[in-house]
Amino acid sequence: MTPLLLQFIAEARELLDKGSQGILRLEQNPGDAATIHEVFRALHTLKGSCGLFDPEFAPMTRLAHAGEDLLDGVRNGKLDFSRALTDHLLAAIDRLQGWVNDMEVAEHLPADAAEVSAALVAVLRQQGQETPLPEVAPPPVAASADAWWRELPPEVLARVADRLAAPDAVAVLVDYTPDPNCFFFGEDPLHLVSQVPGLLALSLAGGLPWPLAPDTDPFQCALRFLLASSAPRAEVAARFGYVENQVRLAEVTRGDLVPAAPPRDPALMAVCFDAVLAEQRAILRLPCDATGWGERGRAVGETVARLLRHRHPEQGTTWQTLCARAEREHTLEPLRAFLHALAAPVPVAEERAAPPVETKGSAPPTEHAPARVLKVDQARIDHLLALAGELVVAKNALPYLAQAAEREFGSRPLARRILDNHGVINRLVEELQATVMQVRMLPVGTVFQRFPRLVRDTSRKLDKQVRLEMAGEETEADKNVIELLAEPLIHLVRNSLDHGLETPAARQAAGKPGEGVIRLAASQESDRVVITIQDDGKGIDPGVIRRKAAEKGLLEPAAVAALSDHEAIQLIFAPGFSTAEQVSDLSGRGVGMDAVKSAVAAMGGSVILESVAGQGTTVRLELPMTMAVNRVMLVEQNGVHYGIPLEQVVETVRISRGEVHPMGDGEAVVLRDKVLPLLHLARLLQLDHPPEARGEMAVLVVRPSGMAELALVVESLDKGLDVVLKPLDGILAGIPGYGGAALLGNGKVLLVLNLKELLHAHSL
Amino acid sequence: MTMPRVLLADSSALARRYAGEALVQAGFIVSEAYNGMEAWEKLMAEGADLLVAEVDLAKLDGLRLLRQLRRDEAWQRLPVLLVAVAPGSHEQELARQWGVALYRQKPIPRDELVALALLLTGAAP
Numbered sequence A: 001m002t003p004l005l006l007q008f009i010a011e012a013r014e015l016l017d018k019g020s021q022g023i024l025r026l027e028q029n030p031g032d033a034a035t036i037h038e039v040f041r042a043l044h045t046l047k048g049s050c051g052l053f054d055p056e057f058a059p060m061t062r063l064a065h066a067g068e069d070l071l072d073g074v075r076n077g078k079l080d081f082s083r084a085l086t087d088h089l090l091a092a093i094d095r096l097q098g099w100v101n102d103m104e105v106a107e108h109l110p111a112d113a114a115e116v117s118a119a120l121v122a123v124l125r126q127q128g129q130e131t132p133l134p135e136v137a138p139p140p141v142a143a144s145a146d147a148w149w150r151e152l153p154p155e156v157l158a159r160v161a162d163r164l165a166a167p168d169a170v171a172v173l174v175d176y177t178p179d180p181n182c183f184f185f186g187e188d189p190l191h192l193v194s195q196v197p198g199l200l201a202l203s204l205a206g207g208l209p210w211p212l213a214p215d216t217d218p219f220q221c222a223l224r225f226l227l228a229s230s231a232p233r234a235e236v237a238a239r240f241g242y243v244e245n246q247v248r249l250a251e252v253t254r255g256d257l258v259p260a261a262p263p264r265d266p267a268l269m270a271v272c273f274d275a276v277l278a279e280q281r282a283i284l285r286l287p288c289d290a291t292g293w294g295e296r297g298r299a300v301g302e303t304v305a306r307l308l309r310h311r312h313p314e315q316g317t318t319w320q321t322l323c324a325r326a327e328r329e330h331t332l333e334p335l336r337a338f339l340h341a342l343a344a345p346v347p348v349a350e351e352r353a354a355p356p357v358e359t360k361g362s363a364p365p366t367e368h369a370p371a372r373v374l375k376v377d378q379a380r381i382d383h384l385l386a387l388a389g390e391l392v393v394a395k396n397a398l399p400y401l402a403q404a405a406e407r408e409f410g411s412r413p414l415a416r417r418i419l420d421n422h423g424v425i426n427r428l429v430e431e432l433q434a435t436v437m438q439v440r441m442l443p444v445g446t447v448f449q450r451f452p453r454l455v456r457d458t459s460r461k462l463d464k465q466v467r468l469e470m471a472g473e474e475t476e477a478d479k480n481v482i483e484l485l486a487e488p489l490i491h492l493v494r495n496s497l498d499h500g501l502e503t504p505a506a507r508q509a510a511g512k513p514g515e516g517v518i519r520l521a522a523s524q525e526s527d528r529v530v531i532t533i534q535d536d537g538k539g540i541d542p543g544v545i546r547r548k549a550a551e552k553g554l555l556e557p558a559a560v561a562a563l564s565d566h567e568a569i570q571l572i573f574a575p576g577f578s579t580a581e582q583v584s585d586l587s588g589r590g591v592g593m594d595a596v597k598s599a600v601a602a603m604g605g606s607v608i609l610e611s612v613a614g615q616g617t618t619v620r621l622e623l624p625m626t627m628a629v630n631r632v633m634l635v636e637q638n639g640v641h642y643g644i645p646l647e648q649v650v651e652t653v654r655i656s657r658g659e660v661h662p663m664g665d666g667e668a669v670v671l672r673d674k675v676l677p678l679l680h681l682a683r684l685l686q687l688d689h690p691p692e693a694r695g696e697m698a699v700l701v702v703r704p705s706g707m708a709e710l711a712l713v714v715e716s717l718d719k720g721l722d723v724v725l726k727p728l729d730g731i732l733a734g735i736p737g738y739g740g741a742a743l744l745g746n747g748k749v750l751l752v753l754n755l756k757e758l759l760h761a762h763s764l
Numbered sequence B: 001m002t003m004p005r006v007l008l009a010d011s012s013a014l015a016r017r018y019a020g021e022a023l024v025q026a027g028f029i030v031s032e033a034y035n036g037m038e039a040w041e042k043l044m045a046e047g048a049d050l051l052v053a054e055v056d057l058a059k060l061d062g063l064r065l066l067r068q069l070r071r072d073e074a075w076q077r078l079p080v081l082l083v084a085v086a087p088g089s090h091e092q093e094l095a096r097q098w099g100v101a102l103y104r105q106k107p108i109p110r111d112e113l114v115a116l117a118l119l120l121t122g123a124a125p
Helices: A003-028 A033-051 A058-075 A083-106 A113-127 A154-163 A189-194 A233-239 A241-246 A266-285 A290-311 A313-329 A333-343 A348-353 A378-395 A397-407 A412-439 A451-462 A479-500 A504-509 A542-551 A557-562 A565-573 A581-587 A593-602 A730-734 A755-763 B013-025 B036-046 B062-070 B089-097 B110-120
Strands: A170-176 A199-206 A223-229 A247-253 A441-443 A466-471 A476-478 A516-525 A528-535 A606-612 A616-624 A630-637 A640-645 A649-656 A660-663 A666-671 A674-680 A696-702 A710-714 A716-723 A738-743 A749-753 B005-009 B029-033 B050-054 B080-084 B102-105
Touching (some): A033 A058, A266 B102, A290 B110, A378 A412, A479 A616, A565 A606, A630 A710, B005 B036, B036 B062, B050 B062, B050 B110
Antiparallel strands (some): A199 A223, A441 A476
């Protein structure tokens, strides 16, 4: 009897037992859906197993199928689980069990099986609706040969085959079951086996059934060795000369072990190829973001790569290139286009004739866009940008050189010529830098494109009607800015959806159209990108914010009262304000506005929120177009130069000592009808205070991001300068107050201040 | 010459044998697992070039096994052939979400299974 048939018998018995028990339970409790399903599954699985032995087992298959159909009817509520039904099903199961028993004895079904089956099927069909048995017959199981080794576990045979190099190489297979008492005859099976010449593979199998632990006799050998050797049969046989009767030998070739792979049916391969390809195309139709890429993008990449090895090996490189691009950009679009083109198979002859047009790194052949687009690794662009930045710094050395020419060598004409040259190089370098930066620019639309879906899904979930309007998608910003922008934007749009916009009923009650509007717009203002998120929801009530701020102890009640409405609303960005959940609905904003603010500030941008209660809220993000080059104002203090980010400098003025007024603990100055606190940079940096200047003082009016304007006294003012800011690292990284360092043209290192941190550290 | 490895995860020993014999005859190295946890452990221990798994596995069903594989960067590329006694459209959707190679009705006839294994392990010339 073949192992497959043995297995079938054991499994069929189990399934039939499960089935009959389930039917009996159903008789007690006819509505039990779980049991109906269980019986259905048992018969269904049995049907599948019988199918493996078709056509010989066809009578069983048909009977199991009829029973399954009946149960399906019960499951769908088309049939009642009647007494008669129980009887018929049990009769069918009894018959199936009888056949399994017959099979165990005779290895085949009785001659009348087909008739009996047809009769029983007819009875079962009367109970329910007839469905024809699908005529899918899996191929018959390969007949097993009589050679003993064919019963060895397939994995052992596979391993032996794996070790045989040539198809006609011969291996001697040995099945050695030592006598249980072999140790008493002075035999050492392990030693014997280890002495076999040319050992290819060795497998240890339990020869005898293991007795229960208390009955185990440790002096009995209960092992069976299966091994293969590349040595000649006679030599192997000689090794086992003393235990001849415990050994079976057989000579096999690799060809015996691995029958020449059945000739592959090209039609079948094509069907399978198309099936897998269709599945992959379906997968690519799913929306994809960064997680989706990990969940399925790589799998699709690998699966299709393997398929291509079979049918289009020449396309492999193109596919890999597309995958790499898709992985970088988290988009499945190029893969989709490629598979779409594969969908229409090109006749082989034509395919050969057409010279390969695509080259590595170019767009896939299916895209009809002009092939003027060059795909470059982002690291190279970044390197180019860094070099352009260094060039900016290097060029800044020329004015120093001109100064030296004049002062040290007394040649004013030379100094002038150096400066002329500086002008030319300056222009070229700026152009170079702008061009490289342009390469890194991406349209804001790449971030916006996810919002229609987000708004649609979220508004549906919240039962709100929302229209999303977008404008200015073509506005460009640096790739790094775009990438960092996504998260704060999602947060802000979600807030508008969750807390800003009201339900249609509430809107109509307030005299507004039921459909709310969220407007996302991007535009460029000088070297800043401005993004606004506007909704026409319920807005924010500054009174509520004031009350909450006071309750939460963020500000003194008097200070709260002194705030303008606009200032009060900005409190929503204060850390700890919007983290309380009960606030969110009252304020019309959600949690985590401080997170948005710090994310934007980290990019060198700012956030302003404006709101009119009842009319809506507008959040305005101002971001630098690029984060690569910073413009700083140079100031000098105690003989050292410091840089101050130019976007925070409002103006530079000179004031006389007499214009300074004492105010509270500190000093203040009136400039353009505004009272500004006056601070000394030397004190902020904890430097020795230089002697009070008698006459005028150099003052910078600055507005650190997110703070009010103030006046800063410095020793002297210098010029503005483009620098490539490098973040401080190592032990310097932890020092607050510094935004980074830059290399100056004269070789000195410039520390660039982070005023906000500096002021914060000072006020503590 | 090392042949590609296929891991068969199926709760039915008969189904494993049926598929396993065909694959071994075609020259694949085949390992078997009888539930999802065992499949996961065998993958970790032995690796595989293709996983053929039944959806209805005990302990860790085929879909969850697939999801777990996709969450581990080391297994995100492994082609997975999922089979189900009664394929459902919801399960089909989930299987696609996690990058199944093919989701099909079980059993797959032997010659078709061999053809699929040849394609999905990249062993087909």
